[in-house]
Amino acid sequence: MKLLDVSLWLLGAVLISCSVHTRGLRRCLISTDMHHIEESFQEIKRAIQAQDTFQNVTILSTSETLQSVKPSDTCCVTKNLLAFYVDRVFKDHREPNPRILRKISSIANAFLYMQRTLRRCQEQRLCHCRQEATNATRIVHDNYDQLEIRSAAVKSLGELDVFLAWIDKHHQDTSAA
Amino acid sequence: TQTFTVVLKEIWTSLIMWFFYALIPCLLTGAVAILPAPQNLSVHSTNMKHLLIWSPVIIPGETVYYSVEYQGEYESLYTSHVWIPSSWCSLMEEPECDVTDDITATVPYNLRVRATLGSQSSAWSTLTQPFNRNSTILTPPGMELTKDGFHLVIELEDLGPQFEFLVAYWKREAGAKEHVKTVSSGGIPLHLVTMEPGAAYCVKAQTFVKAIGRHSAFSQAECVEVQGEVLPLALALFAFVGFMLILVAVPLSIWKTGQLLRYSCCPAVVLPDTLKVTNSPQKLISCRKEEVDACAMTAVLSSEELFRTWIW
Numbered sequence: 001m002k003l004l005d006v007s008l009w010l011l012g013a014v015l016i017s018c019s020v021h022t023r024g025l026r027r028c029l030i031s032t033d034m035h036h037i038e039e040s041f042q043e044i045k046r047a048i049q050a051q052d053t054f055q056n057v058t059i060l061s062t063s064e065t066l067q068s069v070k071p072s073d074t075c076c077v078t079k080n081l082l083a084f085y086v087d088r089v090f091k092d093h094r095e096p097n098p099r100i101l102r103k104i105s106s107i108a109n110a111f112l113y114m115q116r117t118l119r120r121c122q123e124q125r126l127c128h129c130r131q132e133a134t135n136a137t138r139i140v141h142d143n144y145d146q147l148e149i150r151s152a153a154v155k156s157l158g159e160l161d162v163f164l165a166w167i168d169k170h171h172q173d174t175s176a177a
Numbered sequence: 178t179q180t181f182t183v184v185l186k187e188i189w190t191s192l193i194m195w196f197f198y199a200l201i202p203c204l205l206t207g208a209v210a211i212l213p214a215p216q217n218l219s220v221h222s223t224n225m226k227h228l229l230i231w232s233p234v235i236i237p238g239e240t241v242y243y244s245v246e247y248q249g250e251y252e253s254l255y256t257s258h259v260w261i262p263s264s265w266c267s268l269m270e271e272p273e274c275d276v277t278d279d280i281t282a283t284v285p286y287n288l289r290v291r292a293t294l295g296s297q298s299s300a301w302s303t304l305t306q307p308f309n310r311n312s313t314i315l316t317p318p319g320m321e322l323t324k325d326g327f328h329l330v331i332e333l334e335d336l337g338p339q340f341e342f343l344v345a346y347w348k349r350e351a352g353a354k355e356h357v358k359t360v361s362s363g364g365i366p367l368h369l370v371t372m373e374p375g376a377a378y379c380v381k382a383q384t385f386v387k388a389i390g391r392h393s394a395f396s397q398a399e400c401v402e403v404q405g406e407v408l409p410l411a412l413a414l415f416a417f418v419g420f421m422l423i424l425v426a427v428p429l430s431i432w433k434t435g436q437l438l439r440y441s442c443c444p445a446v447v448l449p450d451t452l453k454v455t456n457s458p459q460k461l462i463s464c465r466k467e468e469v470d471a472c473a474m475t476a477v478l479s480s481e482e483l484f485r486t487w488i489w
Contacts, residue, residue, distance in 0.1 A: 033339070033387060033388045057353065072476055086255075091255050106249075109249035109251045109282035112249075112250055112251050113282050113284050176486055
């Protein structure tokens with residue numbers, strides 16, 4: 001009986017720590033206004049996607065990368081893709097239209113804020129990067145490098161709706177803690 | 178050495194003269210050569226509405242226009258030469274600018290202003306400390322409490338889509354539990370609780386801004402009371418008395434009406450005593466014209482009787 005009690009306690013403790021771990025990622029993005037970012041992108045989506053001349057190629061490679069990500073790798077992949085956009089895509093894109101520039105700036109600064117929030121989770125060891133997550137990110141970078149820099153940047157910008165929908169889906173239960 | 182000193186002095190004097198000659202055109206173009214840049218830039222932010230204000234540039238007899246540009250932290254780190262023109266503030270007269278639509282992320286933003294007069298523009302004047310919208314002042318929300326019968330209805334101030342409200346309410350008695358309800362937007366009346374008669378309820382509210390993860394302070398608690406059991410008791414008593422009256426009055430009036438109807442349509446015919454036929458020897462006389470004689474004879478026959486009764 002004592003052995004049964006102990007094992008039950010252990011199981012309970014493991015379950016609780018697991019739920020805390022997975023809920024920790026969701027709590028990470030609690031104060032981000034995803035709706036506002038999606039709205040900003042919708043306003044410029046058509047104009048950006050019209051500039052994309054390589055229709056048969058994809059950089060995010062949704063089926064190989066985003067769709068195959070396990071729940072435990074979500075935080076790492078989110079962090080890596082945010083860095084991809086902030087460090088490469090937004091910088092490589094030259095936007096002459098002030099209206100579009102304003103919206104891209106809004107999204108870029110919001111991504112910067114999301115990165116900061118995730119960094120706090122990383123410090124709390126809630127954002128571990130396994131090999132599979134790192135591989136998925138590398139595919140995206142490789143795809144980007146295969147195109148000319150301006151075309152690659154415009155194409156990646158055009159695929160933002162896919163990335164934003166993915167973040168929304170995986171960080172859905174963000175009710176106030 | 179004396180010649181050397183003299184030569185040096187001459188060179189020095191010519192240099193000073195040339196310097197002044199060069200200045201003359203500048204002095205001749207007018208009293209104000211360069212338009213001064215606006216000073217004392219500051220941001221006043223309350224409830225996520227951000228207002229950039231500065232000291233106006235006064236040029237007598239002229240109207241000066243201002244333009245505002247901003248730069249998020251992303252731009253300042255990765256593309257520092259890029260400044261974005263403000264959505265609403267290009268060439269305006271007022272020395273203030275609503276930058277709410279420009280500050281769209283919770284990161285530090287640099288803001289700068291310059292004055293324009295005709296073809297001349299001043300230098301850019303930049304905010305000394307970058308502004309982050311998480312430093313906005315959040316005020317307790319205005320709320321209106323109304324009673325709809327026993328229902329307590331609350332209407333909160335409409336502060337825009339970024340605001341959520343937390344409403345706390347409790348019964349005003351010792352040891353009462355505090356309930357909390359989340360309201361997603363203001364400006365709409367909302368049913369809070371169905372109140373118990375005779376109790377007082379108190380309500381207070383605070384705002385929550387998800388984008389910056391901050392709450393305002395709670396508003397002052399407001400209390401409402403509901404009428405107690407006195408009124409229902411009086412009503413019940415009144416109703417009971419009324420019912421009893423009805424219980425007595427209705428049969429009485431039915432009976433009375435019945436009687437009235439009986440007398441008016443079907444009265445019982447009763448002969449008065451004086452007309453009643455008893456066992457009297459006097460026979461009833463039926464007089465007809467043809468039988469006048471018979472009547473007269475009959476009358477003569479019983480005259481004795483008649484005389485006797487007349488006497489008595």
